[in-house]
Amino acid sequence: MPIARRPLIAGALAALPLPALAQDGPFPSRPIRMIVNFPPGGTTDIAGRIYAERLQQRIGQPVPVENRGGATGNIGSEAVARAAPDGYTVLTTAVSPAAINYALFGARMPYRPEDLAAIGLYLRVPNVIMVHPSQPIRTIQDLVDAAKARPGALNYGSAGSGGSPHMSMEMFKLRAGGLQITHVPFRGAGPMLIEAVAGRLETSVDNLPSCIGHIRDGRLRPLAVTGHVRSAVLPEVPTLAETVVPGFEATAWFGMQAPARTPRPIIERLGAELDAISKEPGVRARLADLGADPPNLTPDGGTSPAAFEAFIRDEIAKWAEVVRASGATID
Structure with missing residues (x-):
């Protein structure tokens, strides 16, 4: 190829659209x-x-x-x-x-x-801390008292290790005086909620949207929410901040x-x-x-x-x- 033609060809190639864009057309195609x-x-x-x-x-x-x-x-x-x-x-x-x-x-x-x-x-x-309706625990203070009376005897379920519900609960345990409640992680909120509704978990914590149906139908009893203000869809449920952990928000x-x-x-x-x-x-x-x-x-x-x-x-x-x-x- 003559050397003089190479810049012209190179320039023409540079002007072409990228292959993916040329094949697909304007995004999204x-x-x-x-x-x-x-x-x-x-x-x-x-x-x-x-x-x-x-x-x-x-x-x-x-x-x-x-x-x-x-x-x-x-x-x-x-x-x-x-x-x-x-x-x-x-x-x-x-x-x-x-x-x-x-x-x-x-x-x-x-x-x-x-x-x-x-x-x-x-x-x-926000996340919600809940219990099965068969549990004698009716308030978040009841949960704190039960955990302090029987360190390590209670458990709680979450959608998995490291998720917001898990970390919110660990933060709550720490700031409520070092509560000892054993974490039971699941592979997602769906499997965890099945066990919670069946009464096989003493406590559970989950994002509000995925558990709101169970709460509304009375299958789970909410104790507290983790946001800085009460939820508009659960106005009767207090925040952790206004009950047992002042200033709490997660x-x-x-x-x-x-x-x-x-x-x-x-x-x-x-x-x-x-x-x-x-x-x-x-x-x-x-x-x-x-x-x-x-x-x-x-x-x-x-x-x-x-x-x-x-x-x-x-x-x-x-x-x-x-x-x-x-x-x-x-x-």
């Missing part, structure tokens, strides 16, 4: 796969499916949901961190795999914060991430869609009915990639201190 990093039935799954339903209606492409649980959300998160950074694989995640696990797993973490890009926050929810949250090298225009497009969905009256009504609060990361009550990224950084630092102070470990 095919289905976007949403991986949920916890099993079906829990709040992560509920939140992801609410947003997946509206996202596919807005963008005109299917958004199939794939549950890939395990290792407190790490398995699904790692799968997305290693996926092609083209916008066609996204992650519905929660506070544990997005923030808590970095301190809890330490060197065993299969990915780092910089491996995932923030897109937007879906919602925030909430769960859920949002969307993507592989880190996903092009910024795609991140911004998806972030704008999530922001619009979070402000829809119908979506807000569904969230409120579950006892969840909207994202409220931006001045107008919505979300954005930049705001969610900053939020995650703060949460990683916050929960690292909780893990350190409580001595929590992976069971």
Whole structure:
């Protein structure tokens, strides 16, 4: 090839679109796969499916949901961190795999914060401490008294080690005077709630959206919520802060991430869609009915990639201190 022609050909090649973009056309031109990093039935799954339903209606492409649980959300998160950074694989995640696990797993973490890009926050929810109605424990003070009277004799179930319910309960035990209540982790909220409703757990703790149906139907008795204010859907249930642990607050949250090298225009497009969905009256009504609060990361009550990224950084630092102070470990 004559040397003089090489710059011309090189310039022409550089002007061509990337192969993926050339094949796919403008984003999005095919289905976007949403991986949920916890099993079906829990709040992560509920939140992801609410947003997946509206996202596919807005963008005109299917958004199939794939549950890939395990290792407190790490398995699904790692799968997305290693996926092609083209916008066609996204992650519905929660506070544990997005923030808590970095301190809890330490060197065993299969990915780092910089491996995932923030897109937007879906919602925030309190956790609820509950007992089976057959239990003589009727208030959170009763639970504290019972735990102090029989150290190590009581147990509590959660959706898994390192999740927000687990860490909220460990924080409560620490700040309520070092209570000794044995943790029984499950592989997701669904299996845990089956055992709680059957009366085979003395105490349980879970995100409000996934257990609210059992509470409303009288299958579980709520003792306290972990948020800084009472829940609008459970106004009669006190907070830990107003009862046995002044100043206590621990909430769960859920949002969307993507592989880190996903092009910024795609991140911004998806972030704008999530922001619009979070402000829809119908979506807000569904969230409120579950006892969840909207994202409220931006001045107008919505979300954005930049705001969610900053939020995650703060949460990683916050929960690292909780893990350190409580001595929590992976069971």
